[in-house]
Amino acid sequence: MDPVENFELIIAMFLAVLALHYVARRLALPPAVALLTGGGALAFVPGLPTVAIDPELVLVIFLPPLLMDGAWFTALASFRRHIAGILSLAVGAVFFTTAVVAVVAKLLMPALPWAACAALGAIVSPPDAVSARAVLQRVKLPRRLSTLLEGESLLNDAAGLVLFRFAVAAMLTGSFSLSEAAGSFVLLVVGGIAVGGAIGALWVLLLRRLGDDHLMIVATVLVCWSAYIAGEMLDVSGVIATVAAGLTCGWYQHVVFAASVRLRAHAFWQVLVFLMEAAVFMLIGFSLRGVLDRVGGVGVVFDTMAGPVLLIVLAVIVARFLWVFGVDGVLILLRRFGWSGVRPLGAGSALIMSWAGMRGVVTLAVALSLPDTMPGRDMMLVTAFAVILVTVLLQGTSLGLVIRMAGKDDVDPAAPPLDLQAAENAVYKAQLAAVEGLAFSEDGRELHPQLLRRYRTRATASDSFEGTAEERTAAIDSHFDTIIAAVDAGRAALVRMHRDGQIDDEILHDLERDLDLEELAAAAAKG
Incomplete structure (x- = not known):
C-alpha cells in the first residue's frame, strides 16, 4: 500500500x-x-x-505512553x-x-x-x-x-x-x-531506574524554565519516548526507565504544573491513551x-x-x-x-x-x-x-x-488518616487564612467582603462599586488575585498533606482538580 x-x-x-x-x-x-x-x-x-x-x-x-500513563x-x-x-x-x-x-x-x-x-x-x-x-x-x-x-x-x-x-x-x-x-537482569533494572530517574529530573528542571503551556505539554508527551529510547540505547530496560520517569513526573507535577497546564495535559493524555x-x-x-x-x-x-x-x-x-x-x-x-x-x-x-x-x-x-x-x-x-x-x-x-x-475480603489497613471531607476542611481552612490575610487593609478596612462571605457575584460587586474605571479595574484585579492566592494556599496545604501521608493520591487528584478549576475561573474572570 x-x-x-x-x-x-x-x-x-x-x-x-x-x-x-x-x-x-x-x-x-x-x-x-x-x-x-x-x-x-x-x-x-x-x-x-x-x-x-x-x-x-x-x-x-x-x-512508552501507556506505561507512562499508568506510572x-x-x-x-x-x-x-x-x-x-x-x-x-x-x-x-x-x-x-x-x-x-x-x-x-x-x-x-x-x-x-x-x-x-x-x-x-x-x-x-x-x-x-x-x-x-x-x-x-x-x-x-x-x-x-x-x-x-x-x-x-x-x-x-x-x-x-x-x-x-x-x-x-x-x-x-x-x-x-x-x-x-x-x-545482567540486575544491571538492566538498576540502569533503567537510573536512566528514568535522570530523565524525570531533567523534565522537572525543564518545565520550571519553559514558561509556556504548550511547550510544557509537548515536553510532557515526549518524556515517555525519551526515557524508553534512552534506556534501550544504553542497553538497560526501556520499560523500567519509562516507569521510573513516569513515577518521577507524576510525583512532581503537582508543584511544577500550573492549573491550566495540568488540566490541558490531562485532557490531552486521556484522548491519546484512548486512541493508543x-x-x-x-x-x-x-x-x-x-x-x-x-x-x-x-x-x-x-x-x-x-x-x-x-x-x-x-x-x-x-x-x-x-x-x-x-x-x-x-x-x-x-x-x-x-x-x-x-x-x-x-x-x-x-x-x-x-x-x-x-x-x-x-x-x-x-x-x-x-x-x-x-x-x-x-x-x-x-x-x-x-x-x-x-x-x-x-x-x-x-x-x-x-x-x-469472591467478595472483597481485603481491606488495606494502612489507609491514610484523613478522608475526603477532612481533607476538604483542611484545604478550606488554608484558603480562608489566605483570604483573611489579604482581605483587609492596613487600617482594618475590608477590601473584599464578598470573598469572606462567598455569596456575592461579580455582577453584584460591579453594580455596587463606586469609583473611577481605573479604581474599579484595580479592585477587580485585587479581588481575583486574592482568590488565586487562596487557591495557591489550598494547593500547598493539599500537597503537604499528601507528602506527609495524610491523604492518598485519589483525594489529592480530586481536590487538586477542584482547585485548578477555581483558579482558571478566577484567571478568566480577571482577564
Missing part, C-alpha cells in the same frame, strides 16, 4: 473503534473484547490488505508499601510461569529444544499493561488489589522481555549462564489473518497445533493460580508462626488476583520478533495469539463476575 492508503486505513480503523466502543457499551462488554473481536473480524473482510506488524515499532510507539497516576505511597507483593507478581510469577510453560511445552513436544521452550514461556508469561488497564477500569477492586495489579502491569514486561532475550540468545548460541543472566489502547487491540485483531497465513491457514492450526496450544494456554492460567495461592499459603504459615509483618490476601482476593492475568500487545510483538530460524516458531505464534484471545475474551469478560463471587 502507498502512504495515502495507509493513512486511509488508519482513519477507517479509528472510525471502526467508535462503532465498536458503542456496541460494547450497549452490550455491557469490556471495550477491549469488542475491539479485539472486531479487529479480528475486519481482518478477513475481502479487499482489505493484510496488516503486517513490525514488533519493534509497535513496542516503541505504544508501550503517572500510580499512588506512590501505596506502591512502596506493597512493593514486595508487586515484585512477587512482576518477577516471581513471570519467572514461575515461564518455567511451567517451558516444562509443559517440552513434555508436549520433546523435539523442541529447552531454550525454545523457555522462549515460548517468556513470550506468554507477562500479563499486559494495556489489557490490565482496559479491564480494571471497568471493575471496582479493594485498594490493595488494585495497587498490586497496577504495579505488576508496570514492571512485569521488563522481566518477560529480559527472559525472552536470554532464551533466544541461548537458542542461537547454544550456551547459557545463570549467574551471567542474573547479573484502541489501536493496540485493533492491531492485535488485524494481525490474526497474517498469523494464520504464515502458519498455513486455519486447517493447519486445528490439525497439527490445537491440542498442544490449548494445553499451553491452560498451563499459563494454572501457573498464575499456583503462584498466587502458593505465595499466599506461605504468608499464612509465616503469620501463624508469629511473623505479624506479613498479611495474606485471603482466598477471595487470591482468586481475583489469579484470574486477572490478561495478555496483550507485548506478547504478540515479542512473538512476532522471533528469528525465522527459531525451532517451533509457527507454533509459538499461534500459541501467543491463543493466549491473548483466551485471557482477554474469557478472563476479561468474566473478571467482574469473579470479583462479585
Whole structure:
C-alpha cells in the first residue's frame, strides 16, 4: 500500500473503534473484547490488505505512553508499601510461569529444544499493561488489589522481555549462564531506574524554565519516548526507565504544573491513551489473518497445533493460580508462626488476583520478533495469539463476575488518616487564612467582603462599586488575585498533606482538580 492508503486505513480503523466502543457499551462488554473481536473480524473482510506488524515499532510507539500513563497516576505511597507483593507478581510469577510453560511445552513436544521452550514461556508469561488497564477500569477492586495489579502491569514486561532475550540468545548460541543472566537482569533494572530517574529530573528542571503551556505539554508527551529510547540505547530496560520517569513526573507535577497546564495535559493524555489502547487491540485483531497465513491457514492450526496450544494456554492460567495461592499459603504459615509483618490476601482476593492475568500487545510483538530460524516458531505464534484471545475474551469478560463471587475480603489497613471531607476542611481552612490575610487593609478596612462571605457575584460587586474605571479595574484585579492566592494556599496545604501521608493520591487528584478549576475561573474572570 502507498502512504495515502495507509493513512486511509488508519482513519477507517479509528472510525471502526467508535462503532465498536458503542456496541460494547450497549452490550455491557469490556471495550477491549469488542475491539479485539472486531479487529479480528475486519481482518478477513475481502479487499482489505493484510496488516503486517513490525514488533519493534509497535513496542516503541505504544508501550512508552501507556506505561507512562499508568506510572503517572500510580499512588506512590501505596506502591512502596506493597512493593514486595508487586515484585512477587512482576518477577516471581513471570519467572514461575515461564518455567511451567517451558516444562509443559517440552513434555508436549520433546523435539523442541529447552531454550525454545523457555522462549515460548517468556513470550506468554507477562500479563499486559494495556489489557490490565482496559479491564480494571471497568471493575471496582479493594485498594490493595488494585495497587498490586497496577504495579505488576508496570514492571512485569521488563522481566518477560529480559527472559525472552536470554532464551533466544541461548537458542542461537547454544550456551547459557545463570549467574551471567542474573547479573545482567540486575544491571538492566538498576540502569533503567537510573536512566528514568535522570530523565524525570531533567523534565522537572525543564518545565520550571519553559514558561509556556504548550511547550510544557509537548515536553510532557515526549518524556515517555525519551526515557524508553534512552534506556534501550544504553542497553538497560526501556520499560523500567519509562516507569521510573513516569513515577518521577507524576510525583512532581503537582508543584511544577500550573492549573491550566495540568488540566490541558490531562485532557490531552486521556484522548491519546484512548486512541493508543484502541489501536493496540485493533492491531492485535488485524494481525490474526497474517498469523494464520504464515502458519498455513486455519486447517493447519486445528490439525497439527490445537491440542498442544490449548494445553499451553491452560498451563499459563494454572501457573498464575499456583503462584498466587502458593505465595499466599506461605504468608499464612509465616503469620501463624508469629511473623505479624506479613498479611495474606485471603482466598477471595487470591482468586481475583489469579484470574486477572490478561495478555496483550507485548506478547504478540515479542512473538512476532522471533528469528525465522527459531525451532517451533509457527507454533509459538499461534500459541501467543491463543493466549491473548483466551485471557482477554474469557478472563476479561468474566473478571467482574469473579470479583462479585469472591467478595472483597481485603481491606488495606494502612489507609491514610484523613478522608475526603477532612481533607476538604483542611484545604478550606488554608484558603480562608489566605483570604483573611489579604482581605483587609492596613487600617482594618475590608477590601473584599464578598470573598469572606462567598455569596456575592461579580455582577453584584460591579453594580455596587463606586469609583473611577481605573479604581474599579484595580479592585477587580485585587479581588481575583486574592482568590488565586487562596487557591495557591489550598494547593500547598493539599500537597503537604499528601507528602506527609495524610491523604492518598485519589483525594489529592480530586481536590487538586477542584482547585485548578477555581483558579482558571478566577484567571478568566480577571482577564
